[in-house]
Amino acid sequence: TRADITYFGAGPAALPTDVLETAAQALLNYNNTGLGIAEHSHRSELATNIINEAKADLATFLDIPTDEYETIFMQAGGTGEFAASVYNLVGAWVARQHAAVLKELGADADEAKVVEALRKRVQSRLKLDYIVTGGWSLKAYQEAVRLLGPEYVNLAADARTINDGKFGKIPDQSTWKLSEDAALVYYCDNETVDGVEFPEFPSVLAPRADGSGPIVVADMSSNILSRRFPVRNYSLLFFGAQKNLGCTGVTVAVIKKSLLPPNTVQPTPTLLRKLGLPIPPIILQYETIAKNNSLYNTLSIFDVYIAGQVLKKLLRTFPDKVDGQQKVAEQKANLLYAALEAHPDVYRIVPDKSVRSKMNICFRVTKGGNIDEAEKAFLKEATSRGLTGLKGHRSVGGIRASNYNSIPLEGAQNLAKFIEDFAKA
Numbered sequence: 001t002r003a004d005i006t007y008f009g010a011g012p013a014a015l016p017t018d019v020l021e022t023a024a025q026a027l028l029n030y031n032n033t034g035l036g037i038a039e040h041s042h043r044s045e046l047a048t049n050i051i052n053e054a055k056a057d058l059a060t061f062l063d064i065p066t067d068e069y070e071t072i073f074m075q076a077g078g079t080g081e082f083a084a085s086v087y088n089l090v091g092a093w094v095a096r097q098h099a100a101v102l103k104e105l106g107a108d109a110d111e112a113k114v115v116e117a118l119r120k121r122v123q124s125r126l127k128l129d130y131i132v133t134g135g136w137s138l139k140a141y142q143e144a145v146r147l148l149g150p151e152y153v154n155l156a157a158d159a160r161t162i163n164d165g166k167f168g169k170i171p172d173q174s175t176w177k178l179s180e181d182a183a184l185v186y187y188c189d190n191e192t193v194d195g196v197e198f199p200e201f202p203s204v205l206a207p208r209a210d211g212s213g214p215i216v217v218a219d220m221s222s223n224i225l226s227r228r229f230p231v232r233n234y235s236l237l238f239f240g241a242q243k244n245l246g247c248t249g250v251t252v253a254v255i256k257k258s259l260l261p262p263n264t265v266q267p268t269p270t271l272l273r274k275l276g277l278p279i280p281p282i283i284l285q286y287e288t289i290a291k292n293n294s295l296y297n298t299l300s301i302f303d304v305y306i307a308g309q310v311l312k313k314l315l316r317t318f319p320d321k322v323d324g325q326q327k328v329a330e331q332k333a334n335l336l337y338a339a340l341e342a343h344p345d346v347y348r349i350v351p352d353k354s355v356r357s358k359m360n361i362c363f364r365v366t367k368g369g370n371i372d373e374a375e376k377a378f379l380k381e382a383t384s385r386g387l388t389g390l391k392g393h394r395s396v397g398g399i400r401a402s403n404y405n406s407i408p409l410e411g412a413q414n415l416a417k418f419i420e421d422f423a424k425a
């Protein structure tokens, strides 16, 4: 049964049992309407309420200033956001350049001249910067190259170059080759596969005193709701729900309102075509989804409902909001790393100490010299103790304990104890 296991899978992750019990009931009969939550119209008032409450609770828990940021629910996963971030922020960059060209040439300038000036700017100045620190930021970088072509995409840092071709460190910020006026600077705050987490917001990307600064985009899919972060330093952050927030099916994007209408209006398809830039599918266009309060098309309200219930539980559990959850996350991670560190002859922690993830604890079992055998034995014995989902990502192997919010302290303690016992056996 659920009570017999602690599931350390990387995503989809375990959900709190009481949330699932409430959701199971809602699936049959939501609020005594006789109809389940997945059957009600996404255009109904109750659906709108679920969306608005989830947005508000997210903002409360993370202290997102709602006058400056819009939150939307998207449907194409974290992977969809790799593309959405490119389309929308290239669009915003073009909109800024367009305004600058009109200022230069005059508002009544000949259209062909405006397009020509813009095309020159695109060719000579459009750059997207990627800080690649693991498999997911690498995928995001590759998607940008695929959509735009390599000439517009700058690999500002590649962590593999300082670690024998492998991920596991974050290059010193002084070595990042950042472009001037980049359409975005992208990084992944927590690399789920490689167990690499930024210890704090990278200071080179911080806004300047006058409020200007780089357009920072972060993928927070696997550590959202586990730590406090300086919201105002970001232009866009996104996260899939299926780790700390809820179940698979919704992805959240939090966007600075200065990048949305009426402040920024995406270029028309005609203009993008003339500039040789890709046209975003409407479903990935933030301004369209935002304008429709995430209901441009049929959204899975059930998934939003689950996320909403998780947020309500977090708010009930932690009066000091995300700071409270952060303390628990750190306590659990420290327990696990300490257990591993106590036996360097048996375990090798994969990432460098300075960038160890508090969410995805990646290590190898070296006991006896035959890693394959040792890891097989580790996984088998862990499973027999009800500790499941510990196999590392297929691309890197090894062991990965995903220590998300739904893992109770006791679950982490049990795993730490097993790590000890296995080492001593």
Ligand code: PMP
Pocket (backbone or CB within 6 Å): 010, 011, 076, 077, 078, 079, 080, 136, 188, 190, 191, 192, 193, 219, 220, 221, 222, 240
């Ligand atoms: N970013 C990160 C950090 C992830 O961990 C994942 C999935 N595990 C993704 C992006 C991709 O998300 P999805 O599978 O929802 O497309």
